[in-house]
Amino acid sequence: MFLKDYISDVYNGVTSLLKGMRKTGYYFTHSKEIITEQYPDNRATLKLADRFKGEVVMPHDEQNEHTCTGCTACELACPNGTIKIITKFEMTPEGKKKKAIDSFIYRLEMCTLCNLCVAACPSDAIKMAPNFEHSVFDRSKLTKILNKPGSKIKEGVE
Amino acid sequence: MNISSIIFYAISALILGAGILAVTSVKIFRAAIWLLFSLVGIAALYFWMQVEFIAAIQIVVYVGGIVVLIIFSIFLTQNSGKEMAKPAKGKVIFSALAALFGTAFVHNLIVHYEGFATNSAKPFNPNVAEIGTQMLSTTSHGFILPFEVVSMLLLAAMVGCIVIAMRPNNEIKN
Amino acid sequence: MLSLESITKTTQDWLLAKFSPQIALTIECVIVILLAITLFAVLGLVLVLLERKVAARIQIRLGPNRVGPGGIFQTAADTLKLIMKEGLTPDTADKFLFNLAPFVVMMVAMLLLAPIAFAKNFQIWDINIGVLYISSISSLSVIGILMAGWASNNKYSLLGAMRSGAQIVSYELSAGFAVLTIVVLTGSLQISEIVASQENGWWLFKGHIPVVIAFVLYIIAVTAETNRAPFDLAEAESELTAGFHTEYSGMKFALFFLAEYINIFIVCTIGATLFLGGWMPLHIGHWEGFNHIMDFIPSSVWFMGKTFFLIFLIMWFRWTFPRLRVDQLLNLEWKYLLPISLFNLLLVTVIAIMGWHF
Ligand code: SF4
Ligand code: SF4
Numbered sequence: 293m294f295l296k297d298y299i300s301d302v303y304n305g306v307t308s309l310l311k312g313m314r315k316t317g318y319y320f321t322h323s324k325e326i327i328t329e330q331y332p333d334n335r336a337t338l339k340l341a342d343r344f345k346g347e348v349v350m351p352h353d354e355q356n357e358h359t360c361t362g363c364t365a366c367e368l369a370c371p372n373g374t375i376k377i378i379t380k381f382e383m384t385p386e387g388k389k390k391k392a393i394d395s396f397i398y399r400l401e402m403c404t405l406c407n408l409c410v411a412a413c414p415s416d417a418i419k420m421a422p423n424f425e426h427s428v429f430d431r432s433k434l435t436k437i438l439n440k441p442g443s444k445i446k447e448g449v450e
Numbered sequence: 451m452n453i454s455s456i457i458f459y460a461i462s463a464l465i466l467g468a469g470i471l472a473v474t475s476v477k478i479f480r481a482a483i484w485l486l487f488s489l490v491g492i493a494a495l496y497f498w499m500q501v502e503f504i505a506a507i508q509i510v511v512y513v514g515g516i517v518v519l520i521i522f523s524i525f526l527t528q529n530s531g532k533e534m535a536k537p538a539k540g541k542v543i544f545s546a547l548a549a550l551f552g553t554a555f556v557h558n559l560i561v562h563y564e565g566f567a568t569n570s571a572k573p574f575n576p577n578v579a580e581i582g583t584q585m586l587s588t589t590s591h592g593f594i595l596p597f598e599v600v601s602m603l604l605l606a607a608m609v610g611c612i613v614i615a616m617r618p619n620n621e622i623k624n
Numbered sequence: 625m626l627s628l629e630s631i632t633k634t635t636q637d638w639l640l641a642k643f644s645p646q647i648a649l650t651i652e653c654v655i656v657i658l659l660a661i662t663l664f665a666v667l668g669l670v671l672v673l674l675e676r677k678v679a680a681r682i683q684i685r686l687g688p689n690r691v692g693p694g695g696i697f698q699t700a701a702d703t704l705k706l707i708m709k710e711g712l713t714p715d716t717a718d719k720f721l722f723n724l725a726p727f728v729v730m731m732v733a734m735l736l737l738a739p740i741a742f743a744k745n746f747q748i749w750d751i752n753i754g755v756l757y758i759s760s761i762s763s764l765s766v767i768g769i770l771m772a773g774w775a776s777n778n779k780y781s782l783l784g785a786m787r788s789g790a791q792i793v794s795y796e797l798s799a800g801f802a803v804l805t806i807v808v809l810t811g812s813l814q815i816s817e818i819v820a821s822q823e824n825g826w827w828l829f830k831g832h833i834p835v836v837i838a839f840v841l842y843i844i845a846v847t848a849e850t851n852r853a854p855f856d857l858a859e860a861e862s863e864l865t866a867g868f869h870t871e872y873s874g875m876k877f878a879l880f881f882l883a884e885y886i887n888i889f890i891v892c893t894i895g896a897t898l899f900l901g902g903w904m905p906l907h908i909g910h911w912e913g914f915n916h917i918m919d920f921i922p923s924s925v926w927f928m929g930k931t932f933f934l935i936f937l938i939m940w941f942r943w944t945f946p947r948l949r950v951d952q953l954l955n956l957e958w959k960y961l962l963p964i965s966l967f968n969l970l971l972v973t974v975i976a977i978m979g980w981h982f
Contacts, residue, residue, distance in 0.1 A: 302960065309945065316682045316944040328686040453646075479774050483721060486767060502753045506760040514763025518793060521770050525786055578753060578813055 344422035345405045348375075348398055350438040351419060357446040358439055360417035362393035369412035374402045392445055396438040401431060415449055457498060465491035473545075476533045479524055486517045503578050628746040628924055656748055660737055664886060669699045671885040675939055682943040703878065711874035714777060721775035726872070726879035729768035733886040735761050740893050741815050743903050743924035754815035755803050758894055759796070762849070765887065766792040769851075769858070769868050772880070776871040784867025787950060788851055788858030794957045795848040795855075801965035802842035805835060805972040806898040819902035824910075826901035832980070834971045839899045841965050846891035847938055848953070850884065854945035855953060888935060896930035903927040 319325055329338065340346075352358050362379045376397040381389045396418075410418055418438070428434060465488050472484035489512045496505035585593050635655070639648040673688070673696065680687025688695035713719055739754045741747040751757050766789050773785020807813055809831055810821045821827075827835050848855035859867030869880045896902060903923035907915045948956065974980075 302964075312944045313940060316940065319684050320678070320681045320940070323681070325684050326681075326686055327684050328680075330686075330689075477718070480718070480721065483767075483771065490764075502751055502757065506753050506756045509760040510763060513767070514760065514793075514796070518763075518766060518770070518789060521767075521774075522786070522789060525770075525774070525782065578756075579811075 340422040345407060345420040346423040347400055347421055348403065348409060348418055349421040350396060350417055352440055352443055356440060356443045358417055358443055359415045359446050359449045360393050360396060360439065361415055361445065361449060362391050363414065365412045365414060366409035366418060369408045371408065372402050372404060374399050375409060393439055398436050398438050400426060400434040400436060461491055461494045461498060476536065478534060482517060482520050482524060486513060489513050489517065503581060628743045632746060660734060664882065667889055668882040668885055671889065672699045678936065678939045679943050706874055706878040709874035711876050714871050716777045717871065718775040721771050725768050725772035725775060726876045728771060729765060729883040730879050732761060732765040732768060733883045733890065736890045739815050741819055741897065741902055742927055747816065750814065750816050753813045755807060756813050759800055759803060763796060773868040778871055780864045780870045781868050784858045784864045788868060791855060791858065791953060792849055794954065795845045798841055798957065798961040798965045799845035799849055801969050802838045802845060803898060805838040805969055808972050808976050815897060819897060819904055822901035822904050824907055826899065828899045832975065834968050834975060837968050841961055842895055843937065844961060846895065847941055850887045850891060852938060853942040854947050856947060857950060857953060888938060892931045892934035895934050896927065900930045
């Protein structure tokens with residue numbers, strides 16, 4: 293019995309090693325499997341995954357409208373104090389006062405790209421963008437105002 | 451003096467110098483390394499005599515085996531990195547005398563041995579196959595008896611090692 | 625046809641015609657030393673690049689591809705960088721031994737080159753104990769590692785050196801047994817005779833299953849002896865930073881690195897010589913026509929081809945298998961490799977005595 297166990301041990305060991313070698317041998321001989329991106333050379337054709345998180349952006353539609361209500365939930369959710377929301381009050385046509393954002397200040401240099409703000413936003417006003425070329429010569433350029441000038445909140449978003 | 455004898459004296463100087471350093475060094479690891487060089491020098495001497503088989507065995511057994519074991523035991527000893535205290539004067543004198551006596555004894559033996567001149571007439575054949583046959587031959591100059599005795603000794607040592615390393619039965623049960 | 629044999633012969637004739645025999649011998653020695661050093665440098669550059677390329681392909685990457693076309697000058701650039709780096713010696717290290725260790729490792733690697741037959745009649749020293757010489761000298765390389773580990777005065781180095789020592793000493797046994805199987809079949813330790821005995825077929829094919837087993841055992845044992853993954857516990861980066869060469873930098877580190885690759889080359893040449901016929905072309909029994917065609921490929925090409933095949937095999941192992949634990953390592957040697965190789969040697973001896981091999 294001992295001898296049988298011993299031999300089957302050796303046999304199993306060798307076969308499992310050979311299985312591993314077959315897999316790596318397959319990769320070695322199939323160059324089309326290579327996944328390396330030759331980054332600066334293929335910049336034009338570079339495709340990043342959709343869920344790649346590079347920075348926080350606020351999408352605007354064609355009428356230059358966003359859906360941010362200025363509720364500051366994202367500001368509260370951010371662990372790093374990256375976001376600062378400055379609000380203002382706008383008059384609606386009915387003559388009522390309504391809260392809206394004046395500027396959405398986002399400091400990229402303090403952001404850890406943790407996605408908490410995006411998850412916290414009740415009206416899906418912000419999202420993560422797959423942009424990773426962030427280097428600039430002046431760090432003040434990293435402080436961004438995400439709402440475009442002259443933009444306003446979309447109709448119907450409360 | 452031809453090249454051959456220059457090489458001989460160079461190797462001998464290496465052996466003796468390394469040997470002296472091995473006994474005088476106060477750092478134990480260095481002593482082991484000097485011993486190693488001394489043993490390698492002896493192997494070189496065998497190569498110089500063109501008895502390659504003996505030289506290879508010298509390296510395998512002494513350098514690859516014994517010195518490595520010594521170094522291992524140094525590694526496993528506590529405080530072995532510290533410098534040792536200088537030995538007492540009496541000890542130094544005594545060991546120097548012992549070494550001198552040994553040298554004198556060996557020298558005496560060599561001087562009174564008359565075999566060298568006659569032996570050189572017969573071609574010295576260090577063929578490996580012949581060494582093997584001689585080792586196992588039962589005729590007048592065979593070495594079968596010492597060979598087997600050594601085998602028994604090694605077997606006994608191996609069994610002893612296994613017994614020491616084995617866990618007693620009751621310990622396994624617990 | 626231009627062969628290495630004829631080049632050496634013309635050189636020797638020319639030197640003997642010009643100078644007295646002793647001076648000619650000295651000049652030949654110098655030439656051999658220069659050739660050996662050149663071989664080392666070239667091997668270092670080629671093997672490191674090869675390793676990185678193989679690793680990249682296996683890991684579905686491209687590997688170095690910026691310095692020169694396809695990255696072929698990458699290792700040359702790395703060497704340049706290493707040469708220009710400062711060679712630090714730690715303050716509390718044993719300075720003499722610390723600086724001596726890389727040279728010991730390198731010297732051992734150089735000594736191993738002597739009896740290797742690179743091509744037909746192209747060998748530095750056809751010593752009559754060939755393979756025994758190699759196994760004895762290679763047991764010296766552990767000394768350099770132990771020395772480096774101790775002299776660095778660093779616990780990681782010490783642990784790495786001890787692991788490597790235990791590993792080399794134990795795997796030497798099964799490597800030795802694997803070599804012995806061929807010695808038993810050939811009846812000689814001399815490299816040239818071992819190669820000559822494979823004229824009608826390599827031992828791997830002539831010797832039935834036991835020789836194949838011995839070949840596998842040899843490859844496993846030498847992979848362990850050269851401290852390569854999956855047996856690289858001595859320099860396990862994740863636990864010991866870099867093992868015995870943690871404290872080394874610059875050229876001294878480069879020497880260790882180079883010696884590792886030279887050792888791989890040497891064990892692969894030995895493997896090729898013993899099991900794959902060395903420089904002997906692929907001959908099959910009495911197929912005269914086939915044998916004749918094979919003879920047209922120069923012997924040096926055969927030799928290098930076989931050696932690099934084995935090197936590739938060892939690299940393939942490295943990038944496929946995960947690292948073993950210390951207890952697994954010793955289990956593998958003492959419970960599997962050693963008993964199997966002992967039994968295998970017995971089988972081969974029976975085959976050799978009965979003359980059952982081809
Ligand atoms: S991703 Fe995280 S760190 Fe960055 S702004 Fe949002 S919450 Fe703050
Ligand atoms: S981005 Fe979302 S969470 Fe932040 S203020 Fe605007 S609506 Fe509120």
